[in-house]
Structure formats: C-alpha cells, structure tokens
Amino acid sequence: MDIKSELESLWQALQPSGATLVAVSKTHPADAVAEAYAAGQRVFGESTAQELCAKYEILPKDIIWHFIGHLQRNKVKYIAPFVHMVHAVDTPKLLREIHKEGEKNGRQIDCLLQVHIALEETKYGFSAAELREYLAAGEWRQAPNARICGLMAIATNTPDETRVQAEFAGMKSLFDALKTEHFADADHFKELSMGMSADFPLALAHGATLIRVGSRIFGHRDYSE
Ligand SMILES: *Cc1c(COP(=O)(O)O)cnc(C)c1O
Numbered sequence: 001m002d003i004k005s006e007l008e009s010l011w012q013a014l015q016p017s018g019a020t021l022v023a024v025s026k027t028h029p030a031d032a033v034a035e036a037y038a039a040g041q042r043v044f045g046e047s048t049a050q051e052l053c054a055k056y057e058i059l060p061k062d063i064i065w066h067f068i069g070h071l072q073r074n075k076v077k078y079i080a081p082f083v084h085m086v087h088a089v090d091t092p093k094l095l096r097e098i099h100k101e102g103e104k105n106g107r108q109i110d111c112l113l114q115v116h117i118a119l120e121e122t123k124y125g126f127s128a129a130e131l132r133e134y135l136a137a138g139e140w141r142q143a144p145n146a147r148i149c150g151l152m153a154i155a156t157n158t159p160d161e162t163r164v165q166a167e168f169a170g171m172k173s174l175f176d177a178l179k180t181e182h183f184a185d186a187d188h189f190k191e192l193s194m195g196m197s198a199d200f201p202l203a204l205a206h207g208a209t210l211i212r213v214g215s216r217i218f219g220h221r222d223y224s225e
Pocket of ligand 1: 024026047068069154196197198212213214215216
C-alpha cells in the first residue's frame with residue numbers, strides 16, 4: 001500500500017479510541033513526510049536531533065514534531081525552539097535540561113516519562129519503582145517548562161502477545177495510579193504513548209492515547225535506531 005492508504009487505514013483504526021497517530025518518519029526522506037502531510041497527517045516523530053532539525057527547516061511549519069528516541073542532554077537546545085513533545089524523558093537531569101531550554105525559548109515543552117518495561121529492548125527508562133520515588137520527591141515541580149503529560153514505553157519485541165499485553169496492561173495501571181497520586185488536578189496529564197507498527201492494536205486495547213508507527217506507513221528502514 002502507499003503512504004496515503006496506510007494512513008487512512010490507521011486513522012480508521014484509531015477512530016474508536018480517539019488516540020493520536022505519531023507518524024515516525026526517521027530515516028525516511030523529507031519527501032516521504034511531505035507525501036504524508038499532503039494526505040492530511042500533521043503529527044510526526046523523529047529520533048535524532050540532527051534529522052529532526054533538518055526536516056523542520058524544509059517542511060511546513062504547522063507540522064507538530066514529536067521527539068520519540070533517546071535524547072542526549074546536549075542536543076536539547078537544538079530542538080527546544082520548536083519541538084512539541086519529548087516522549088522518552090528517562091532521567092531527572094534530562095527533564096531539568098528540557099525545562100531550562102524551554103524557559104530560554106519562552107515555551108513549555110510537553111514531556112512523557114519513559115518507563116522501562118521490555119525484557120531486552122532498551123536500557124533506557126525509569127522502572128516503575130524509580131518513577132514512583134521520583135514523582136513523590138517532587139523536584140520535578142520546579143521544572144514547569146518541561147510539562148509532564150504522561151508516560152511512554154516500548155514493549156518487548158516478541159511474537160508472544162501475552163507478554164506484550166501484560167506490559168501494556170501494567171503501563172495503564174501505573175498511569176492510572178500516578179494520575180491519582182500526583183496529577184489528579186492536572187488536565188494535561190493524559191497521554192500514554194505505547195504501540196508501534198507490530199503491536200499498536202494491543203496498545204490501543206490497553207488505553208494508548210498516542211501510537212508511534214513508522215515502518216507500516218513508510219516502509220522498512222535501512223537501519224534501526
Ligand atoms: C522507530 C520507533 C518507532 C516506530 O517503529 P515501527 O516499528 O517502525 O513502527 C516507535 N517508537 C520508537 C521509540 C522508535 O524509535
């Protein structure tokens with residue numbers, strides 16, 4: 001299928017839940033983003049600062065850019081002037097840096113805290129216990145320009161659906177608990193970013209509000225992140 005037909009089928013799949021599609025365009029040329037844009041897609045995800053900045057420069061300015069990969073602190077300054085959401089905030093230091101650069105740019109940058117749920121896929125992210133401890137300590141309240149809007153996770157890359165379901169269900173209950181404990185009055189704490197090309201239907205069934213889909217829309221990448 002072409003980009004437009006893939007997008008249309010994804011939008012349809014998302015309709016019952018009202019979740020948002022982040023079209024992951026990393027490694028694909030700006031032309032491919034332009035094609036998806038022409039079909040009506042507005043939210044795109046990239047996972048390196050260099051590639052994100054290069055595409056930002058040449059593509060329409062009403063694109064809503066999400067940074068979905070592991071972000072090094074020294075790269076925050078390059079994307080802070082325009083990035084809408086950073087999905088994978090995995091350390092307190094990174095949150096502070098995003099706050100600092102957001103403040104410099106007179107902006108509030110939406111952030112998701114990454115939770116490490118997969119068996120082997122990534123070493124990044126807070127454990128559930130670390131996250132509870134971090135939020136309870138409250139230091140994040142001094143970083144208002146990095147606005148915590150929810151959680152993000154990458155499930156184990158496995159054909160074992162039971163495993164993946166359990167991970168997504170665990171994320172949903174962690175999200176609900178943290179919402180009650182720390183964000184009951186914060187309307188912006190509402191995002192649960194989980195689900196990729198291979199597992200987004202399961203993620204939607206467990207309450208994902210943002211799915212990050214790349215290869216299904218744009219085809220296979222030459223290399224993976
Ligand atoms: C690349 C990437 C995706 C998209 O993966 P696909 O399998 O191509 O859909 C989603 N999330 C993150 C964090 C990624 O790095």
